[in-house]
Amino acid sequence: MSTITLSMIVKNEEKHLSGCLNSVKDVVDEIIIVDTGSSDNTIGIAEQYGAKIFHFDWINDFSAARNYSLSKSTGDWILYLDADERLNPHSKEELKSITGAKNKIGFYCTVKSLDSEHGRDNQMSYVRLFASNNNITFNGSVHEQIIPSLLKNGYEINKSNILIEHIGYDINTDMKKEKAKRNLELLVQEYRKCKNPYLEFQLALTHEILKNYSEAGKYFLLAAENKSFNTLYRAHSYTSLAVLFNNEHNINEASKYLEKSLLIRNNDAFTHLLAAKIYLRRNEMKKAIEHCQKAELFNNDLINGKGNTDYSVFLNEEEIILCGLTIAKKVGDNNIQKNYYRKFINYVNSSRLIEKEKFVSSIERLIENKPIDLSEIVTITRYTNNQNLPVILFIIKEYSEMNSKLVLLEKLLELFPEDLEIKKCLGEFYITCNEHEKAAEIYINLAKNRNDDPSIYFYLLSFYITDGNYDGLFQTIKLIEEKFFNIPEVIERINLIKSKLTGVPSN
Numbered sequence: 001m002s003t004i005t006l007s008m009i010v011k012n013e014e015k016h017l018s019g020c021l022n023s024v025k026d027v028v029d030e031i032i033i034v035d036t037g038s039s040d041n042t043i044g045i046a047e048q049y050g051a052k053i054f055h056f057d058w059i060n061d062f063s064a065a066r067n068y069s070l071s072k073s074t075g076d077w078i079l080y081l082d083a084d085e086r087l088n089p090h091s092k093e094e095l096k097s098i099t100g101a102k103n104k105i106g107f108y109c110t111v112k113s114l115d116s117e118h119g120r121d122n123q124m125s126y127v128r129l130f131a132s133n134n135n136i137t138f139n140g141s142v143h144e145q146i147i148p149s150l151l152k153n154g155y156e157i158n159k160s161n162i163l164i165e166h167i168g169y170d171i172n173t174d175m176k177k178e179k180a181k182r183n184l185e186l187l188v189q190e191y192r193k194c195k196n197p198y199l200e201f202q203l204a205l206t207h208e209i210l211k212n213y214s215e216a217g218k219y220f221l222l223a224a225e226n227k228s229f230n231t232l233y234r235a236h237s238y239t240s241l242a243v244l245f246n247n248e249h250n251i252n253e254a255s256k257y258l259e260k261s262l263l264i265r266n267n268d269a270f271t272h273l274l275a276a277k278i279y280l281r282r283n284e285m286k287k288a289i290e291h292c293q294k295a296e297l298f299n300n301d302l303i304n305g306k307g308n309t310d311y312s313v314f315l316n317e318e319e320i321i322l323c324g325l326t327i328a329k330k331v332g333d334n335n336i337q338k339n340y341y342r343k344f345i346n347y348v349n350s351s352r353l354i355e356k357e358k359f360v361s362s363i364e365r366l367i368e369n370k371p372i373d374l375s376e377i378v379t380i381t382r383y384t385n386n387q388n389l390p391v392i393l394f395i396i397k398e399y400s401e402m403n404s405k406l407v408l409l410e411k412l413l414e415l416f417p418e419d420l421e422i423k424k425c426l427g428e429f430y431i432t433c434n435e436h437e438k439a440a441e442i443y444i445n446l447a448k449n450r451n452d453d454p455s456i457y458f459y460l461l462s463f464y465i466t467d468g469n470y471d472g473l474f475q476t477i478k479l480i481e482e483k484f485f486n487i488p489e490v491i492e493r494i495n496l497i498k499s500k501l502t503g504v505p506s507n
Helices: 017-024 042-048 062-071 089-098 147-152 173-193 197-209 213-225 231-247 251-264 269-281 285-303 317-331 334-349 356-367 374-382 389-398 402-415 420-432 436-449 454-467 470-483 488-500
Strands: 004-010 030-035 052-055 077-080 085-087 105-113 122-131 156-166 311-313
Touching: 004 017, 004 062, 017 042, 017 085, 030 042, 030 062, 042 052, 062 077, 085 089, 089 156, 122 147, 122 156, 147 156, 173 197, 197 213, 197 231, 213 231, 231 251, 231 269, 231 311, 251 269, 251 488, 269 285, 269 311, 269 317, 285 317, 317 334, 317 389, 334 356, 356 374, 356 389, 374 402, 389 402, 389 420, 402 420, 420 436, 420 454, 436 454, 454 470, 454 488, 470 488
Parallel strands: 004 030, 004 077, 030 052, 105 156
Antiparallel strands: 077 122, 085 156, 105 122, 122 311
16 A cells, blocks of 8 residues: 655744644654754654654755655655645545555645635645655755656646645735745845746745835746746736736736736636726726626636636635625616625625624615614624725715714724725715815825825815815826826826816916
8 A cells, every 4th residue: 555755844833833744644654854943842743743853954945955855755655745734634535545556646736825814815736746756856946846857757747636725824914025035035046047937927926025016027027928838827927917007007008918818817716806997997897897797706616616726816705796886886787786785795694703693784774874873883893804894885985874974984994094995985074074174184194195096186186176276176186197197097087187177277
């Protein structure tokens, strides 16, 4: 009967290691752990699971450490994991089954990375299981790869349904940046030695995490335009370029790269949601609706295990719902809007909230424009989080009970003091109530602190028009033209506003 070795490299992993080893202890025959310099209880935990422990002096090369671990392995098959990964319990039987005989085979496994901060888990396929062979080696000092060596040695590579859950990126932004900084230096060193599209792709992802968007765009373009590169990575690179240009409000460039991505891969939920948002900005409503529906369809396939697992992003359902609501409002279709409200209510009902019945009841009263009391306001704010906040704000914007609306917005601002959209909503509220000084204070402060966002300036224009402050109006128009001259969408809107101001005196 074939045997399986778990092969790992670790350093200071006492937080995660036990969970990893516990997930595989009854399906592997040998645990090989190579420690690269732990100063915590990592080794003690490994010993509790009967691991064979070896020490390796770190030389800034993940492949070297991985290959040392392979050299100590005696099993017929190698399963390699990181400490922050767990084998899904439903995958154990398949793992045992496909390793029954030793052949020259490697198996793709689905690695699902959890990200509760942004509500977007993602999954990719990697070869994590392969038949042992002394000639098989990892290459690459960071983001090490095994496939080139397997192919060179005549291995067949097949798909499996084995699921590995990666919790290491379910961390806050600062910790992600620390990991990215650690990797960037190694990637740059390796890229100097050997330029290839895979390294360009990894460099782009790393720069993106570090918010070096210009560098990220440069490397995404290099990876995307290389037709010999993996098609899914190319599609992802084009989508990432579309995201970067969309964030810079350059819709024409965003659309160009979006279309290139969809030509390569037309079943990615994230790309279709991005398309819906871009076509919404272009006022192409039919296309926006179509892509929003496709995003929902392909996301449901992923959730139900039917989608392409090679490289996919799981969308938070609330993000799709918000997009649908926004499109419905813009086209004035009450039926579509009601449909997405119903989807949101169903989504909340399927959750595990303790007081979900009261939360749903309170939200339904908002949607129906019925009065709510203080206890309902408390319930709404208690169960509002980063993921559902945009939908909650959309509903509040439509709500007509002004006193409760103000209390809700103020309570939400206490919970999310840096949230731009809540502040915009408050500004709109004060304009509606003719409290122009309060609105002006909000918009002027936003323009000072978020001066890279043109929408702030358009809110300020709206305020000045309502207030009849033409000096402020024309000064802001001039400022927008100077700051955002390179964004066609912004300049088009400004020219439209100016055409409607013909005859209005300006200084």
